[in-house]
Amino acid sequence: MRAVVCAAIVLAIAPFGLPLFAMTLLTEALILGLLAMSLDLMVGYTRLISFGHAAAYGLGAYTSGYLLLHTSLPLPFAVLAASALAGAVAIGVAWVCTLATGISFSMLTLAFAQLLYAVAFKWTSVTGASDGLAGIPRRAGPFGITMFQTKDGYYYLVLFCLLGAYAFCRSLVRSPFGAVLRGIRENEAKTLSLGYNTRLYKIAVVAVSFALGGLAGALYSPFAGFANTDLLFWLFSGQVLIMVIVGGQGTLHGPILGAAFFMLLEHVLSLYTESWALFFGLIFIGFVMFAPEGIWGLLTRRVRA
Amino acid sequence: MVNQADILRRTMLQAAAAAGFATLAGPAAAADPIKIGIPVALTGPLGGVGAQMRRACEFWAKEVNAKGGLLGRPVELVIEDTAGNPATTVRTVQEMVERDGIRVITAIVASNEALATVPKLAEWDTIFVSGDNGDGRLTAESLVPNFFRANVSGPMGTRAVALWLRDSPMKNFYGLGMDYAWGHNSMDVFAAEAKRAGKNFMGAVFSPTGTKDFSTYITKIRQSGAEGVYLVLAGDDNNAFLAQAKQYRLGDKVQMLTEQVDQMSINATGDSAIGLIGSSRYPFSLDNPVNKAFVAAWQAEYGRPPDLFEGDQYQSCKVLQAGIEKAGSIEAAKLRTALEGLAVTSVKGPIVMRACDHQAEQPGFIVKVVKREGMEHPVPEVIASYPADRVTPPCNKMVYDD
Numbered sequence: 001m002r003a004v005v006c007a008a009i010v011l012a013i014a015p016f017g018l019p020l021f022a023m024t025l026l027t028e029a030l031i032l033g034l035l036a037m038s039l040d041l042m043v044g045y046t047r048l049i050s051f052g053h054a055a056a057y058g059l060g061a062y063t064s065g066y067l068l069l070h071t072s073l074p075l076p077f078a079v080l081a082a083s084a085l086a087g088a089v090a091i092g093v094a095w096v097c098t099l100a101t102g103i104s105f106s107m108l109t110l111a112f113a114q115l116l117y118a119v120a121f122k123w124t125s126v127t128g129a130s131d132g133l134a135g136i137p138r139r140a141g142p143f144g145i146t147m148f149q150t151k152d153g154y155y156y157l158v159l160f161c162l163l164g165a166y167a168f169c170r171s172l173v174r175s176p177f178g179a180v181l182r183g184i185r186e187n188e189a190k191t192l193s194l195g196y197n198t199r200l201y202k203i204a205v206v207a208v209s210f211a212l213g214g215l216a217g218a219l220y221s222p223f224a225g226f227a228n229t230d231l232l233f234w235l236f237s238g239q240v241l242i243m244v245i246v247g248g249q250g251t252l253h254g255p256i257l258g259a260a261f262f263m264l265l266e267h268v269l270s271l272y273t274e275s276w277a278l279f280f281g282l283i284f285i286g287f288v289m290f291a292p293e294g295i296w297g298l299l300t301r302r303v304r305a
Numbered sequence: 306m307v308n309q310a311d312i313l314r315r316t317m318l319q320a321a322a323a324a325g326f327a328t329l330a331g332p333a334a335a336a337d338p339i340k341i342g343i344p345v346a347l348t349g350p351l352g353g354v355g356a357q358m359r360r361a362c363e364f365w366a367k368e369v370n371a372k373g374g375l376l377g378r379p380v381e382l383v384i385e386d387t388a389g390n391p392a393t394t395v396r397t398v399q400e401m402v403e404r405d406g407i408r409v410i411t412a413i414v415a416s417n418e419a420l421a422t423v424p425k426l427a428e429w430d431t432i433f434v435s436g437d438n439g440d441g442r443l444t445a446e447s448l449v450p451n452f453f454r455a456n457v458s459g460p461m462g463t464r465a466v467a468l469w470l471r472d473s474p475m476k477n478f479y480g481l482g483m484d485y486a487w488g489h490n491s492m493d494v495f496a497a498e499a500k501r502a503g504k505n506f507m508g509a510v511f512s513p514t515g516t517k518d519f520s521t522y523i524t525k526i527r528q529s530g531a532e533g534v535y536l537v538l539a540g541d542d543n544n545a546f547l548a549q550a551k552q553y554r555l556g557d558k559v560q561m562l563t564e565q566v567d568q569m570s571i572n573a574t575g576d577s578a579i580g581l582i583g584s585s586r587y588p589f590s591l592d593n594p595v596n597k598a599f600v601a602a603w604q605a606e607y608g609r610p611p612d613l614f615e616g617d618q619y620q621s622c623k624v625l626q627a628g629i630e631k632a633g634s635i636e637a638a639k640l641r642t643a644l645e646g647l648a649v650t651s652v653k654g655p656i657v658m659r660a661c662d663h664q665a666e667q668p669g670f671i672v673k674v675v676k677r678e679g680m681e682h683p684v685p686e687v688i689a690s691y692p693a694d695r696v697t698p699p700c701n702k703m704v705y706d707d
Contacts, residue, residue, distance in 0.1 A: 021403035130485040130514075131417045132391060134447075135424030226395050226421045 004166075004253065011159055015152040027155045029263045031220050033256035034162045036243040037169060038212035043241070044250030045173055046205050047185040049106045052113030053240045055093075056210040058232030059086045059116065060217025065133040065227040066126060074142045076157070079218040086214020087207045094206035098199050101188070110234060117232040132228025136221050158219050162256070165212050169252050172208070181205055242280075246287050248294025257295050336374070338381035339635055341366075341625075342401040342410035342431075344418075346389035350515050350540045351414045353569055354614050358412045358436055359384060361618035364606060365626070375629055383407060389414060391421035398422055402429040408635050409434070411621055416440035416459075416487045419452075426451035430637045432644075434628075436621030437614060439564075440486050441494065441703030444664040448701065451637055453644050453663045455621035455656075457586040459491040459537075460703045461696050462564040465584040465669030466535070467498030468691050475560060479529040480509030481522055481546070482537035490703070491537045491564050497704055499535075507531055512542065519546045523553045536563040536583075544573045551577035566672050566685045567613040578674045579683050585672040587616030587653065588687050596652040620651045624658060624665065656693070661700035669696035 011030075015023060035057055042048040063082035067073050073081070097108040120127040127133065138154060140146045147153035172178055183191035184198050192198050221227040230236065239262065247258020265283070269276035291298050343362055346355040366380045374380060383405055387394040394413060401407040411434045413419050419438040426433055432451050435443065439459030443452060478499050482488030492509050499506040507529050510522055526534050534555075538546050543563075547570065550556060556579075563583035571578045589600050589610040599619065603611045611619070624647065629635055632643035645660035656667040672685035698705055 019403075021400055024399060024403060131420055134391075134421045224392065224395060225425055226392060228391055228417075228421070230390060230392050 007253075008163055012156075015155055020151070023151060023155060025263065025267065027151075027158055027223060028220075029260040030155075030158045030162050030256075031216050031223065032240075032243065032259035032263060034158075034165055034219070035213050035216035036240055036247060036255035036259040037162075037166065037252055038209045038216065039240055039244050040249055040252055040255045041169060041173070041181075041205055041209045041212075043244050044252075044255075045178065045185060046181045046202065048202060048206065049241070050109040050206075050209075050237070051106045051234065051241070052109035052111075052237050053209075053213055054232050054234065054237040055109075055113035055116050056086050056090065056213030057217035057220070057236070057240075058113075058120065058227075058229075059089060059210075060214030060219075061221040061227040061231050062120065062127055062133065062217075063214070064218035065136045065221040068136050068139055068222060069133060072139070074145075075139050075148050075222060076141055078139075079161075079215065079222075082218035083211050083215035086217070087211030090207045090210030091203060093210070094203040097206070098202045110237070113232060113237055114234060117229055117234075120229045120232050127229075130229065132226060133221070134226050136225050136227065138222045154223060158223070161215060161219060165215065166252060166256075169212070173252070177201070177204075242284055246284060246294055248296030251294075251296045254294050254296030261295060336378045338379045339375050339409075339629070340381050340383055340405055340407050342398060342405070342407040343382050343384040343412045344387050344394050344397045344401065344410060344422075345384065345412045346414040346418070347386040349389040350542060351389045353540050354437065355386075355389075355412075355414045357569065357612055357614035358414060358618040360607075361436070361611070361615040362412055362622060364603065364615075365619055365622035368602070369626065375626060376633060387413070387418060389418065391415075391418045394418040395421050395425060398429070398431070399425070402431055408432065408637060409625065409629075409640070411436050411625060412618060413438060415485075416443070416490075417485055419443060420447055420486060423447060423449045423452050432635075432637050432640050434621050434625045434644075436618035440490050441698070442486075442490065444662040445701050445703050448662055450641060453624070453658060453665075455624040455658065455665045456617045457584075457667060457669065457696075458664065458698075459487055459564060460494045460698055461667075461669060462584040462586065463491050463494040463498060464696050464698070464705060465671055465689075465691055466562055466564065466582075467495065467502060468669070468695060469582075469671045469689050470499065470504065470562075471502045473533075475504070475532040477505045477507055477529075477531045478533045478535055478562075479507050479526055479531035479559075480535045480537070481526060482509060482511050483539065483542055484511035484513045487539075488537045492535070494703060495535050495537075495564075501705075501707075509535075512538075514542065516542055517545050519549045520553070522546075523550060523555055526555065526559060527553075531559060533560045533562055536561060538563070539565075540570075543570045547574040547577040547581075556580050565613065566674060568610075568682070568685070569612050569614075571674055571685070572682045576676070576683065579676055581674045582688070583672065585613055585670045585685055585687070587611075587613045587620070588670050588672055588685055589616060590687060591653060591670075593652075593654055595650055595654075599652050616652055620653060620656070620665075623651055624649050624656075628658075659697075659700070664697060666693040666697045668693050 039053045042050050060082045063085050064078045067078040093112050097105055138149045141148050148157050180196050180201050188198055243258040243262045244255040248254025345359050366382050369380050385397045387397050409432050416438045435454045436456050441460040444454050480492050482492045496506045510525055561581050566583040566585050627649045628644040632639040644658050647658045653667050656665050658665045669691045670687050671689040673688050674683050675686050676683050
């Protein structure tokens with residue numbers, strides 16, 4: 001707990017010490033951290049391996065982008081609306097996907113994400129097809145708040161969303177609801193025989209996970225000023241899964257670290273080599289074989305030793 | 306070839322990084338370099354075009370630095386690969402602006418990369434002089450004050466073809482384009498022009514970027530019964546199509562027309578390209594003193610004449626150079642004012658960067674690919690040229706009045 005508070009304080013004072021471009025990277029890292037954390041609810045706590053989490057991100061990004069471009073909705077409301085839409089869509093998706101379990105569930109999530117990708121590619125009037133949505137504005141907030149239009153102001157909005165989502169997820173996984181999720185992870189048949197309707201619980205956790213993933217996407221598109229089909233591509237779903245696993249699944253803060261690690265490494269490696277993905281692949285293999293508990297596991301192991 | 310390019314890029318990046326540290330470490334040197342951002346696609350389907358554009362920029366920078374630089378300062382190119390991905394391009398330029406303090410960029414390859422980048426130019430206080438981006442919207446509905454197009458736009462290339470079409474006996478046309486911004490945009494313009502010329506436009510198909518097998522598209526073109534097919538393809542896609550079109554003997558039945566003919570794809574496809582008619586943004590055989598000097602210098606450096614994107618990007622660099630010299634600064638506000646209405650004697654003759662929509666007025670050329678004695682590859686030969694006032698669209702428009 002103390003570590004979390006320390007981290008929050010460090011992040012809150014970061015804009016005073018970091019140069020402009022470092023702030024851009026940090027803002028993006030926090031957005032990706034939020035996305036990875038939302039996936040952790042499914043992967044780490046419920047053992048629902050999703051190969052289609054880009055769907056949540058893309059849905060959020062396109063929705064907030066569209067609302068900011070074509071309506072006069074203030075930025076925070078557009079972001080929240082996009083998050084709510086992602087959560088609502090997820091209920092339908094989860095209803096279908098939870099008909100299957102294990103690898104079939106994963107394949108269905110992948111199929112759904114690819115479906116959205118195809119829609120985004122073809123629905124030119126709404127998504128701009130291969131052009132994407134460009135020039136997404138950061139419109140002044142409600143009651144004349146202009147804070148979110150500045151770079152640092154936007155960073156604080158992202159930080160606030162991340163911390164809020166973290167607090168929410170933390171209490172969620174510690175609640176009786178979270179206990180049932182862990183029950184599903186460890187032994188779904190047993191949990192079912194105890195009288196819990198596990199499918200409903202799974203649908204609920206997918207909806208929450210998508211809503212938070214959608215929130216991350218909704219924050220991304222006004223940040224980048226741009227949304228395109230890459231945000232929905234299966235490759236990106238895989239990257240988010242890697243962030244969760246490298247960071248340390250089932251810990252909530254681990255995936256946030258994983259996202260930051262992934263971004264930083266991509267950035268540094270791509271300066272020196274075009275085939276940075278190759279080196280990242282080796283690092284990923286290393287984690288899976290020698291440190292399955294991820295970065296967070298390594299850190300805490302060091303502390304305990 | 307590719308490896309060499311990679312090593313070069315890395316060396317340049319490291320050199321740029323070292324220069325950055327040097328600036329941090331000591332007081333600013335007497336002549337701070339003028340840094341120009343080159344966010345260019347070097348990998349992916351458009352990598353070949355990107356390589357041409359980078360080469361032109363490097364050639365220009367070397368030439369300028371050999372003559373003592375710009376405003377007495379050396380020119381330094383900061384080159385980064387965008388892989389042709391709009392999201393990467395926006396992030397790359399943001400990085401150039403925030404980390405390297407860059408205020409001038411050029412050499413973005415794809416139109417969708419440019420369309421994603423231009424809305425941010427005001428926030429970055431940065432000028433972007435396009436050397437390739439063809440999408441008509443960039444100087445129409447998507448025009449921003451800090452964007453300038455020194456190159457020929459897609460509609461202008463298509464217009465040259467359309468003007469040529471008016472005198473041609475062919476009646477029925479079909480289209481094949483790449484399924485992204487530039488493909489659709491150019492096809493729309495062609496369809497409108499064909500109708501205006503009293504021709505019959507029978508429809509078009511679009512292939513996704515990166516298509517390798519065009520057989521179904523070739524079948525559709527054949528079945529359409531058209532006498533001419535208009536192609537809006539670039540890079541690897543264009544090469545794949547031409548090679549396959551030759552196997553299917555498409556050229557025997559249908560006259561292939563294209564928005565632009567470039568030497569690179571002719572070299573890659575060999576005799577498949579013979580007979581192809583299209584516009585050329587820059588045919589190296591142009592007969593004027595500026596171009597002759599450029600071609601000679603290029604030939605001395607690379608052992609071959611400059612290709613289309615090399616000539617067009619070089620022209621953009623020269624426009625940028627003239628703008629910076631006139632402004633005496635690279636500050637966005639001053640440079641913008643200097644560029645508006647700027648007249649330059651370019652490799653294509655006298656051109657004017659008009660103030661109303663930031664499109665450079667310049668002539669259009671129609672070429673036919675022919676086999677010439679003594680040349681290793683087929684070459685484009687100019688069969689018609691049209692003056693700037695007939696090729697450049699009305700201000701802020703993508704379609705023509707007549």
